[in-house]
Amino acid sequence: MFVFETALGRCGVRWSEAGITEVVMPGSRGLATASLGDPAALPEAVRAGVAGIVALLAGERCDLCDIALDETGLDEFRRSVYAATRAVGPGATATYGEIARAIGAPTAARGVGAALGSNPFPIIVPCHRVLAADGALHGFSAPGGITTKRRMLEIECAPGFTQESLFG
Template sequence: MSDSTQTETVVSALFDTAIGLCAIAWHGAVVVRFQLPEASEEQTLARITRPFAGTAVPEGEPGPAITAAISGIRAHLAGALDPLRWIDLDLHGVPEFHRAVYAVTREIDPGRTLSYGDIAERLGAPGSAQAVGQALGRNPIPLIVPCHRVLAADHALHGFSAPGGIGTKARLLEIERTPGFGEPMLF
């Protein structure tokens, strides 16, 4: 993950995936935001550009690194599982604790999950599960920072700030063939 000071113009693009129209924002070869599908193209674009209010975020043509990221995201959402860790991120301006949470979260493989408490333990901050949840609720790059792979201690789906809420979280876990999601129940 890059932590360099952003000096280049942030550009965005919308692209189709197996789950709908997503959006990505970047500068240079580094992703700064990702957006899961909203109800409309306009809402998806508005959500990805919201943090840059007051400055125009033009739609642009991605270079090779962002084109590869888009291809990787499309393939992942179509079921060709990829942890997407190879995508370079710029988390400049994100609080240090949040960056630490995101680093641990990025290490969760598709088809696997951790609890908020597990992440807190891995950070050496037992008892901070709620703070972990707050950090993940502010994740600017969902899917690439796979906050959907983090569950409550009881393994239930509680809250998900991305569009579609816990339904989207369940769908992403199903795409990733996570045990207990999308499987037919025998009893």
């Protein structure tokens, strides 16, 4: 695993020849004490992915849609959910129901939530941009939970998240 610093803390990535296989969020077990990697040792595609993650979490409006992912072992439903979620740009949000409708499964909002709850590519597949139908923050499985989700939306200046919460 390659470990690197971001504005939220240390992240990590794993990859294969096909693309990134996993993004490890700040606060995950072992990251705080892991050694930082040398980006020069990374394959170019992975280096570009890491740079995109760092830039996005620093507040730049980066579109990470071109980062190659290794989706080996993912079923077609999860692949379609992740593709639709990747289409939600920085600073924008969608609901679980909107993602369900986008993939042609309008009654599958809970399935979308389950797929995003097991998202191995957080940040690149921006599950933090997907909200409940009422705009509430629910179901963020990364370390820090909803507090991390809120912080990522604040960094992106998403509507309704442009200032820090007093109680977050």
